[in-house]
Amino acid sequence: MKAYRQQLYEIGALAKLANLRDGLNGVTLTNLHVDESKPVIWKKLLLEVFYTKNQAGEAWSKRTESGAENYYNNYQYENGWSYYGLNLGSPFITDRQFARDELAGHPTQHFINNRIFLMHLGFEGAIKDIMIRTKLSYSRNYGTFRTSAGPYRMFGQVVQADPNLYFTPVNQFSFYLEGRKAFKHNVVAGLTIAGDNGRLLYNSAGVIASISKSF
Helix, strand or coil, X not given: CEEEEECCCCCCHHHHCCCCCCEEEEEEEECCCCCCCCCEEEEEEEEEEEECXXXXXXXXXXXXXXXXXXXXXXXXXXXXXXXXXXECCCCCCEECCCECCCCCCCCCCCEEECCEEEEEEEEEEEECCEEEEEEEEEEEECCCHHHCCCXXXXXXXXXXXXXXXXXXXXXXXXXXXXEEEEEHHHEEEEEEEEEEEECCECCEEEEEEEEEECC
């Protein structure tokens, strides 16, 4: 068993312990005694909880000079913490290009959704001789403080959000399912299915089928 905690740091609130509510909490269980003869086996289980709603930006949060951390968005870099249009690190903080058009976003912010509560489950095992790997993610998404419903902290002061830029909280479910089976002569066949369903991203699904041989 392994448990871990990752704390978010952006522009200094962590030094004052003002955004301790935010972070990634996880636990993994690894089976060290797998019995390959059984029809169903498990090798690894994962549970993660990802929370970024606080950001030291709530009106009641401890005062900091910078105010809300505004994760991934940046005052100097127009596209925030991104590289060739893709965000660095967590895939669950959403930039404009992938979000639904009807969701509100502040014109100065590349990432329109960085206030999130998310649960992520992972499983790795086998059913008979078919290897199974599954990843399931369910989130509640609240936009950013600049598109929130109430007051928030900005540069140490409490200010009111623009009511014309309100991001309505939405849910999102994403899944990944992979199966692989080994045959004679080092041949492996695989099938992967993944998709998104919800009101944050456009609904989509994809399938990959593969056959490989090792020499």
